[in-house]
Amino acid sequence: MKKSNQALITEQWMEQVKDLPLASYSPESQIWIYLSSRTLNESESRDLDKALKQFASQWVSHGDKMEASGEFLFNRFVVLSANADQLPPGGCSIDSSVHFLRRLEHHYSVDFFNRMNVAFLNEYGEADTFHLHSIGDMIKEGTITLDTPVFDNTVSIVRGFIDGWIKPVEKSWLKKFI
Numbered sequence: 001m002k003k004s005n006q007a008l009i010t011e012q013w014m015e016q017v018k019d020l021p022l023a024s025y026s027p028e029s030q031i032w033i034y035l036s037s038r039t040l041n042e043s044e045s046r047d048l049d050k051a052l053k054q055f056a057s058q059w060v061s062h063g064d065k066m067e068a069s070g071e072f073l074f075n076r077f078v079v080l081s082a083n084a085d086q087l088p089p090g091g092c093s094i095d096s097s098v099h100f101l102r103r104l105e106h107h108y109s110v111d112f113f114n115r116m117n118v119a120f121l122n123e124y125g126e127a128d129t130f131h132l133h134s135i136g137d138m139i140k141e142g143t144i145t146l147d148t149p150v151f152d153n154t155v156s157i158v159r160g161f162i163d164g165w166i167k168p169v170e171k172s173w174l175k176k177f178i
Contacts, residue, residue, distance in 0.1 A: 005125030027159035
């Protein structure tokens with residue numbers, strides 16, 4: 001039986017996540033995931049990924065540099081993390097990341113802070129979004145099923161990101177809305 005694009009992308013992701021710098025961090029390390037309100041083109045994605053890596057390389061907590069990573073994934077997601085085994089982020093360092101993301105929002109004309117947007121893998125294996133309140137319509141149309149892979153941006157530690165960032169609707173927090 002031929003696998004869907006969604007299944008193939010999910011499998012590829014499970015392999016690729018092991019190559020991200022955060023995969024070597026303590027499993028309890030904090031992670032922040034922000035969904036862009038639109039898909040960025042390849043040039044924008046490369047530039048944003050470069051900016052994230054630069055920010056992470058200079059990210060400090062109480063004046064000391066943290067071991068941190070910044071990634072831009074699927075042309076939609078900002079993922080920031082700091083290794084809890086080294087120096088965990090403090091309130092001011094978290095605030096600095098939010099200010100940095102606000103500048104990126106302005107530069108790319110996107111919104112990273114609308115938590116009502118939900119991302120899923122569409123039939124082409126691309127990250128797509130819908131507004132949470134439209135989930136009923138998405139199910140009626142057949143765009144979303146219990147097997148549709150969704151991105152669980154509520155994960156807050158590296159372990160949750162590696163083990164379950166992408167999961168079927170049936171195993172996600174979205175199931176309660178169906």
